[in-house]
Amino acid sequence: MLKKTHAPQMIGLVLVIFFALFPFVYSANDYPYIMHIFITGFFYAILASSWSMLAGYAGQFSFGHMGFMGIGAYTAALVSHYFYMSPVPTNFCTEFAIGDSYLIILNPIGVTSSTLAQDCLKQAMEVWNGSVEVTPIPVWLSITLGTLMGGIFGLLVGALVLPLRAAYLALFTLGFSEILRAVISAEIAITRGQAGIELRYMFEDGITLFGRRFEQTDKLPAYFVMFFLLLLCLGILALLARSKFGLFVRALREDQDAAAALGVNTTRYKVMVFVITSMMAAGAGAAMAHYVGIVSPNNIVILQMSLVVAMAVIGGVENFVAAAIGAILLEFMLEMLRSSFVIGPIEVDMTTWRLVVFGVLLMLTLRFSPKGLLMPIIEYFTRGHIAKETVAKRDEPKMGDASRTESSQ
Amino acid sequence: MEFPVIFWGVFAWMISWGVVGSVVTRRVYLNKDLDTSNAGMVGSMLGASTGPVGLILLWIKTPPITSRMMLFPSLAAVGVFMVAFAIADPNNLCVVNGSFVASQISNGLIIGIIYGFMALGLTLIFSILGVVSFAHGEFYMIGGMITYFVTTVWFPGINPMIGIGIACIATFAIGATFERLFLTPMYSGKIGRPVEYGILITFGLAFTLQYFVQALVGANPVKAKRFFDFPRIRLPDAADPWLIKTSRGNLELFDTISISNPRFTAAIMCILVFIALMYFLRRTWTGKALRAVSQDREAAAIAGINPDRMNMLAFALGSMIAALAGAMLVQAFSWLPQVGAIPAMRSFVIVVLGGLGSIPGAFLGGVIVGLVEAAGTGCIPDAQQAASYIPAYGMFVLILTLLLRPTGLLGRRFSSATHGKF
Amino acid sequence: MIELSVSKLNKRFGGLHVLKDVSFDIKGPELIGLIGPNGAGKTTLTNVLDGAIKPNSGTVYLNNQRIDQLEPFQVAKAGLGRTFQVTRSFRRMSVLENLYVPALALGTEHSKAEIHEKSMEVLEFLTMEHLRNEYAQALSGGQQKLLELGRLLMLNPQVIILDEPFAGVHPSLMKIIYSYIERVNDQGTAIILISHQMDSIFSLCHRLLVLNYGDMIADGPPEEIKRDPAVIEAYLGIDEDEEDEKEGQA
Ligand SMILES: Nc1ncnc2c1ncn2[C@@H]1O[C@H](COP(=O)(O)OP(=O)(O)OP(=O)(O)O)[C@@H](O)[C@H]1O
């Protein structure tokens, strides 16, 4: 029988089916645009839900989450931009033999000078004159590497912030993310600075699925990749939240010293939550970079972090599903609000006003519904009956010595 | 850089001995039954500056730690770093050109005073509300914007003081309103985690204000005109002006140090306002009440001060100080809705460096950050690269401070461990 | 066999010497009272034993395992549990979840069902089953104190230190805490009870430790301590007035 407490699961299932079928059912003219919104929505959903694990469950209010996203994106970009595999050595580039083939690392030549003479691979290709096939690093591998790099940095930052709490943690992580952005913008020779670095599309050569051909620009494959990543993240988060990990990080959020006194290795769990959530952010960043085809330091600015924070908070920072759904809804709302309109003589340019609306919504949510807008709905189903139950249980007559002492009061 | 190996080698050497010093010294002091609160800091700085030699001496003698023992090794570490840089890059402008260095330093000092002034607002808010306002940069931006519109767009030719005054009144009102509407639930215990709430809600305010201003005025940079022109001065005389020479927009000292008028006037005004503020805090009843609340809320409440009222005043005043800094600097830089981000982060750095809640610390921190930024921008040869790194210099200082001495230079014991239980 | 042996513990905070060569031994499931004036160093001693604060010198052995340099979570696993003077429940976790934390932290040899069963037993004993799904923040101060005691039971420690469990507690709840202490003690757990309520201490404990500004000035059975001139001067002398006051109120 279906119970009221199962409603959130049912709604979740319906949502998953909806998103899985949507690309096949929907066929309006703005199909690519809507698909793009959803892909971006999934991307933000991964970030918001992993941030909710970090901030909402573990209580680590980090503003460096977009920095980790950037680490994933830039690792993927650098790998796909500079690394190639070739069956024969080029004798121009830095290269290492791996098995029978060679890993080639291109020399960084910056934005301004992309002349042939400076690109070692181009030089080699000229010598080979088409006789050798050079293969780029596969996308799945660069996404994996990006994710791992996110984990490494998560470990580093997690270990450094161990003694810091609250405002200090927020400032430290903000600092981390700003340094990262500065380094990326400054080291133009390698990262191409503000211009951004291009990388291969997720399906550069198109892909054939179930007999249907999808070109590089078709959204459907990327949609399912992102959707799959989101489900993967939510799955991992659900497992974690239900296991002792989830219990321990929440205990850590509530009272670190008490948790330690009860045998919880707080250091380990604090670092672990950083590593796991950073890997999620980095993975999302790497996948998104391969979908968009270019990353730039502007992807790491505070605005982006504010968006993620706002999405998580408006959805409900203490429930990662609420944060994820909140992110998709808000991304949708943000895009829908884009259209400017005219009231009498005044033309309202919504591209900026929508962000004002967003900010006000964030503040009002924090002030009047600190648990977010979606989380209370979920709680209504899962915890709504508890108060009634408590009262009912207290009033029913009881046996036992001690209990009588209390109820007689 | 000519010999990067030297520079990076010395750098790595300093870092590794710093880490060793920090970890081992703390252990040694602990084992010898001594106060360990600053042992890590002294150990790391001594390790970075003198390597194993100083460290071993320290570990053998283990003198009780004084502030001098923190100061001198820190200065020495900075010195070693500078010498390494000079040797590694002998042709760098900031190594060979003395007047360039002097000019950078004096400009760093002047801009540092302004930074410190802005950070003062943040420290004021923190010491009374226990909140780090993430909207500080937006108040700075709004202060500048209002001043620009009043003095340059709406009433050109008006006395700039009026523009600044309007900016102050407006931001004071915004700050007070925001505090009443959004921060009051923090004090009553209605919010589970007030510190995090404070961070998020001011973050939300920052976001809202920034895009609100952008929606109103657009995203194109604007520039206010100079408030005052310097009088024309040639000292000792026009033919041989070696002591001081001014043109309308520039001031030149000893033929070498050149300071731009807007920054100079801004720094002077900052100092004047600072003196006024100090008078307010130390001599007037309200100011004393503010300080009392910052030291002990409960005791102040018993003495008949309404701490909630003081919260409003502190937030409004702190935000107004940021706006004032913006109003004075709008004549020096071009102004955008996004212009607040970097100064805000700089203020965070400064208050953490100086010690959250410490007013002299804010100024000291401001000057240090000003100098570090001047050195950073002056010594990196590629101008574009140097400019891109500007936000990072302060953040390096921040991270170092948080790792070595989380209480800051002159901080009271708001150390990271206790803060958060406010 | 439980054996806690503390020897020559010293702790300084800057210039303040809070623990001076504190030594004592516990053998077997004793019920020991730790008393001393405010600021005597009782909580500090608890923190040092628990690993939250590292001593400047001295050693602590629990069943021949040295625990003074361990982290609090390792100490907890080694078998020493403590409560806090200011109640520290996990406020936004349900009562049951509060109890699960120590049980899961101990290790995974027990299944979830077993842990749940044990938690329910503990709640029943504390007369709080009806609250099991409430958030701890919805509990009254006294109930939160009980919850903290319940968490300790789940940790299954060999030695527990209760830091002022009677502060701010109504006599009816006090009875529950009394029976808790007696039951836990009967089950073979050594208890160090810190309290300023002399009547409770004297009626419960077989042995008292008296801490006076860092010095352990007495260690012995209650009757002896009552007569000890040093103790009377340092502590009991002051406290008798308080007790008179209380009687006057009653
Ligand atoms: N972290 C600390 N830093 C500095 N001093 C401390 C610290 N913790 C405790 N003290 C000091 O150590 C002394 C002993 O404190 P402690 O809390 O152990 O006393 P207590 O015996 O538990 O008192 P009470 O009965 O009031 O709880 C006090 O003077 C206190 O100020």
Ligand SMILES: [Mg+2]
């Ligand atoms: Mg105590």
